[in-house]
Amino acid sequence: MQAWRVHDNGEPSEVMRLEETERPTPGDGQVLLRVRAANVNFPDALLCRGQYQVRPPLPFTPGVEICGETEDGRRVIATPALPHGGFAEYALADAAAVLPAPDALDDAEAAALHIGYQTGWFGLHRRARLEAGETLLVHAAAGGVGSAAVQLGKAAGATVIGVVGGPDKAAVARELGCDVVIDRRAEDVIAAVKEATGGRGADVIYDPVGGEAYTQSAKTVAFEGRIVVVGFASGTIPSPALNHALVKNYAILGLHWGLYTTKNPKLVQHCHEQLTDLAARGAIRPLVSERVPLSGAASAVQRVADGVTTGRIAVLPTSENGAAA
Structure with missing residues (x-):
């Protein structure tokens, strides 16, 4: 072969x-x-x-x-x-x-x-407990991991803000259903998020990028918000200022989907059933x-x-x- x-x-x-x-x-x-x-x-x-x-x-x-x-x-x-x-x-x-x-x-x-959608489902639902009506910010929203999170956020009834790099990716993010799209190459991400949320910030932030994206996340997360750390596609692993998390009342949540395959495989099966149903209904693709x-x-x-x-x-x-x- x-x-x-x-x-x-x-x-x-x-x-x-x-x-x-x-x-x-x-x-x-x-x-x-x-x-x-x-x-x-x-x-x-x-x-x-x-x-x-x-x-x-x-x-x-x-x-x-x-x-x-x-x-x-x-x-x-x-x-x-x-x-x-x-x-x-x-x-x-x-x-x-x-x-x-x-x-x-x-x-x-x-x-x-499989991987992107399972990661998104566990990140948004198991870890961050995303609720309908909340605001979700997704970094790298047009990528493989980010696009899954966008669709799952919309399926959950959230308002979704997508951060992307460049006009072509911005067009993809809009097609995916993002309510607000921010081009980090042309806009000030922090200012744009605050404007889109009336100064409140995002309830849940989904970050597969790390580096500067995490810095932006910490400055745009809402009171009692949750930052889900999924990966470091930027190549830079951030060092969070825990005093900032304390004074601003937000949570930093790690997500390693692969651990569920050994620690709780029944949840992986349950997640797959949920995703299969969403796909059958056309809520995600x-x-x-x-x-x-x-x-x-x-x-x-x-x-x-x-x-x-x-x-x-x-x-x-x-x-x-x-x-x-």
Whole structure:
């Protein structure tokens, strides 16, 4: 089979190599999946760089989110078991963590309903307890993680403010349903948020960026607001001033979705049921901005790493009729 493999750590476009290799053999509790679609996530870039919290042995195949097909023909979604990731014709996954792919979504959309939407659901509902009528601010609102949070916030009845970088991403954020869109490259984010909220600030802030975005969050969070820390796509991990959280009465909430898969897997299943229902009702639909063949995976991962994409890029190792792409 064909698979992208990383033999040395570095930038994705430099270290990912498309190779012929043997199909992986499932271990205890694992299943072999034919990859129907693999979506590119920022952690794929971190894996290539050797900067992710999980460091699989070299060489490994990146690709942390797939829609696949079991040997008995079931369409499922899964997070592949590294080092046998999703940018390949076949991948491995833990059988206990495989979830049914929603019928309402195609392969690329179904794959995208996993990490970003599970993260959004846990962040907004489990951690921040977002309520209808509250104001939600989403950083990087046009990206894969941010676009999921925007849709979930709207589905929950919140007023959503999206912060983006550039006019093209601003247009995407508006199409996603943001009530207010702020272009951080052209506007003062802090002033714009205060103007949009009558000076009150946002009740919940969803931050997958870190760095300057977190500084803006601390200055625009409302009384008894909640800042959900999801990741650090900016490359800068902030050091919060806890005295500021004390005097302003807000909460800083961390979210590592992967922990739920081991600490409380029943909640992951419950979340998937909620997301499947929302997709069936048309309340959410993952934004897949581009679909590329397997040969385009390295370029796609690099573009995500460079922050120039919107939504998700889907890698399609096989065509719709099951033949190699």
